[in-house]
Amino acid sequence: MATAETKIRLGPDMNGVLLTPEEFDAVEDYDENYRYELIHGVLVVNPLPLEASVGPNEMLAHWLLDYQQRHPKGSALNLTLPERYIRTRDSRRLADRVIWAGLGRLPNWRKEHPTIAVEFVSARRRDRERDYIDKRRDYMAIKIKEYWIVDRFQRTMTVIRYRPRRPQELVVREKEIYRTPLLPGFELSLRRLLAVADMLVEPQEVVSHAARKPPNR
Secondary structure, eight states: OOOGGGOOEEOGGGTTOBOOHHHHHHOOEEOTTEEEEEETTEEEEEEOOOHHHHHHHHHHHHHHHHHHHHSTTGGGEEEEEEEEEEEOSSOEEEEEEEEEESSSSOOOTTTSOOSEEEEEOOSSHHHHHIIIIIHHHHHHHTTOSEEEEEETTTTEEEEEEOOSSSOEEEEEETTOEEOOTTSTTOOEEHHHHHHHHHHHOOGGGOOOGGGGOOOOO
8 A cells, every 4th residue: 555655746847757557547646737648657747738729629518518418319429528538558648528429328437438539739749749640549549439630730630530450531621511420410610610729829829830740640
């Protein structure tokens, strides 16, 4: 049993420390000004997401709940939550939004992997590689049915659909509407979603799109 002296407190100085999933799960004390992920046994500390990511995430939640409550087929959506860990054998990936669909019941969100994972891309190169490459690999390995990567810099949403032999990739452009068979009748307007991000961009965030190309996958 851990004693008071051996309890772990997470903070920026812990970035890069090796932890087991059990140690990570047991943490109760942490600096709330940062986000924490366990990536293949290594603790990664990141700053809190900017408003230009949080705003569209909240708007997506609003659309999803409106679909659930008002659409004739809205019962296909079982649950959506922000900022939740997706567990793998040696990692705890923090997704911006998770969605359970098609279960016909409320999921056990602590144990059941979501049907859809959503990430809102950040400007930092390391974060972009994480979203486009690392999380894609990890989410497909545990058979998450769809992974949405919303990129306000490229004005696209990349959708990765799990397939047993090879994942299918779709790129939704800014003026397009995305529809998924997992949520029958739900329509995601990328233009409207990106407009929320644009409203909340800080002046220092304004960068050329060319400097923010998706990494090679």
